[in-house]
Amino acid sequence: MIVIMKPEALAQEIERICKELSNWNVTLEKISGKQKVVIGLVGDTADLEPLQIQQISPFIEQVLRINHPFKRASLQFRHGEPSSVFVETPNGLVAFGQNHPIVQVAGPCSVENEEMIVQTAERVKATGARFLRGGAYKPRTSPYAFQGHGESALDLLFKAREATGLGIVTEVMDTADLHKVALVADIIQIGARNMQNFSLLKKVGALGKPVLLKRGLAATIEDWLMAAEYILAAGNPNVILCERGIRTFDRQYARNTLDLAAIPVLRSLTHLPIMVDPSHGTGRAEYVPAMVMAAIAAGADSIMIEVHPNPKLALSDGPQSLTLERYETLTQEMAVIGKAVGRWSQNLLSTSSLEDISLQQSAPRVASYAAKK
Ligand code: PEP
Numbered sequence: 001m002i003v004i005m006k007p008e009a010l011a012q013e014i015e016r017i018c019k020e021l022s023n024w025n026v027t028l029e030k031i032s033g034k035q036k037v038v039i040g041l042v043g044d045t046a047d048l049e050p051l052q053i054q055q056i057s058p059f060i061e062q063v064l065r066i067n068h069p070f071k072r073a074s075l076q077f078r079h080g081e082p083s084s085v086f087v088e089t090p091n092g093l094v095a096f097g098q099n100h101p102i103v104q105v106a107g108p109c110s111v112e113n114e115e116m117i118v119q120t121a122e123r124v125k126a127t128g129a130r131f132l133r134g135g136a137y138k139p140r141t142s143p144y145a146f147q148g149h150g151e152s153a154l155d156l157l158f159k160a161r162e163a164t165g166l167g168i169v170t171e172v173m174d175t176a177d178l179h180k181v182a183l184v185a186d187i188i189q190i191g192a193r194n195m196q197n198f199s200l201l202k203k204v205g206a207l208g209k210p211v212l213l214k215r216g217l218a219a220t221i222e223d224w225l226m227a228a229e230y231i232l233a234a235g236n237p238n239v240i241l242c243e244r245g246i247r248t249f250d251r252q253y254a255r256n257t258l259d260l261a262a263i264p265v266l267r268s269l270t271h272l273p274i275m276v277d278p279s280h281g282t283g284r285a286e287y288v289p290a291m292v293m294a295a296i297a298a299g300a301d302s303i304m305i306e307v308h309p310n311p312k313l314a315l316s317d318g319p320q321s322l323t324l325e326r327y328e329t330l331t332q333e334m335a336v337i338g339k340a341v342g343r344w345s346q347n348l349l350s351t352s353s354l355e356d357i358s359l360q361q362s363a364p365r366v367a368s369y370a371a372k373k
C-alpha cells in the first residue's frame, strides 16, 4: 500500500503521519520523489482500509493498494518514478537508470591472468566502458570445467581497477565469499543460477552494495522481481536487473532466447534499472552486435558484453566473446543508436544532484581493498 502526500505537505506533518502509521504493524518506507513524498507500507495490509488512512491527514492526496506480490520493486511503490542506482568508481560516480546515459560494462567471462585482465580493462575503458566485468568464481555446468581462479582473481581485478579506475562487476556464488568479493566489487553480481538463492539474496541485501541481479535460466518476470524484492526488503535499494536470456525450446543455434520484450514489460512493472547481456543471451559472438543494438533501441539502461583478447583461447565462454577490436567498432555502432534514443554520453560523471544520491545510496561504503587486506 502507498500513501501519496500532497506536494504542499510539510515534513513535520509527514513525520506525524508516519508515527501514526507505525502503530499498525507495518514497515514504513519514505520515498521522496521530485514532486511528492510517497510513504510505502509493507506487511500485512489486508485489513487496512485506504479510506481510514486517508482520514489521518488532509495532506494525504491518495492511498493506493499495490496489486503485485512484489511491493518495493513495483513501479507503483515509487508512484511511477524510475529509480537510479549510483555507483562510486575511482573514475567518478556512475548512474544507472532510465534518466541517465547508457552504461557500458565489458570484460572477459573469467579473469585468467594479470596481463589479459589489465589489457582488457585498458582497452574497454578507452571505448567509454565504465565497468570491467570479470568472473573470479564461475558457475559452470560441469564440475570438470574451469571454475575460475577464485581469490587470486579478485586480486587481479583489484589491480585492473587501480590501473584504470574502472568499477568492477564480479559474481559471488557462495555466502562464504561475500565479504571478499565485496571488498573488490563495486557491483556484486548474482548469477542466473543463484537468482533464487534466497539466503544469498538476503545477505547481499544486508550488505547494501549495488547488486546486479541476473535473470534465472527459466525465471518468469515475477520470479525475478520477487528475487529483487528479497534484496530490497533486506534494506538495499541498489538493485539493477539483468536480462541474459532464458531457456526456450530451441537451443540448436542460440544458447538462450534473449527476451528483449522483458524491457518494456519491466518498465511497466518496476522502477529498477535494466541491463541487457546479449553475450549469454545468444551464446555466439556473431549474434551479439544485433542484439546490442536492439537492446539499446528497446530502452536498456546498460549493456554488458563479454570480450576477450583472444576468444579462441578463452578458458570460458570463448564462442560468445567479442575480440577487443570488434568491441571497439561495436561501441561506435552503439553510439549511433544510443544518440538516436538520447541516451549516449561520454561524460563520466552523472549530472544527478547529490540530493538524489543520498536518497538512493544508503549503503555503507566498503573501505579500500588494499587497506583491509
Ligand atoms: C556470467 O556472467 O559470466 C555468467 C555466468 O552469467 P549467467 O549467470 O547469466 O549465466
Ligand code: MN
Residues within 6 Å of the ligand: 109, 110, 280, 306, 316, 317
Ligand atoms: Mn560467461
